[in-house]
Amino acid sequence: MQGRWVYQLGVLRDALDRLDELHQQWLAARDALPATATPGTAGFDDALAEHHAESWGYLDDWATHGKALREINSAARKARSPLAPIPIPALMRRRAGRK
Numbered sequence: 001m002q003g004r005w006v007y008q009l010g011v012l013r014d015a016l017d018r019l020d021e022l023h024q025q026w027l028a029a030r031d032a033l034p035a036t037a038t039p040g041t042a043g044f045d046d047a048l049a050e051h052h053a054e055s056w057g058y059l060d061d062w063a064t065h066g067k068a069l070r071e072i073n074s075a076a077r078k079a080r081s082p083l084a085p086i087p088i089p090a091l092m093r094r095r096a097g098r099k
Helices: 003-032 042-065 067-078 088-097
Strands: none
Touching: 003 042, 003 067
16 A cells, blocks of 8 residues: 555545535525526626635645545555455366365
8 A cells, every 4th residue: 555545535535525515605605696697797707716716726636636546446456355256267276286
């Protein structure tokens, strides 16, 4: 296991939590806009730009550390596990060698 994965997974978890919070804030802000504030109007676009600005740093965390998920998946696929079944050809060779 890579030592940095613990840190990276923590950053990703925190970023995701914060993005969820910001999304909920955006939905509340959007719902509070006047009916005339639709996409393409200054009121809507300014509120959306503010939401995007607040989210950018957390999206950058995902861009920076998200590759850790692929690394962990790759390492897990290559790791030998006592819980993983023995491939059939290897099992047959072991049994043949016992006779």
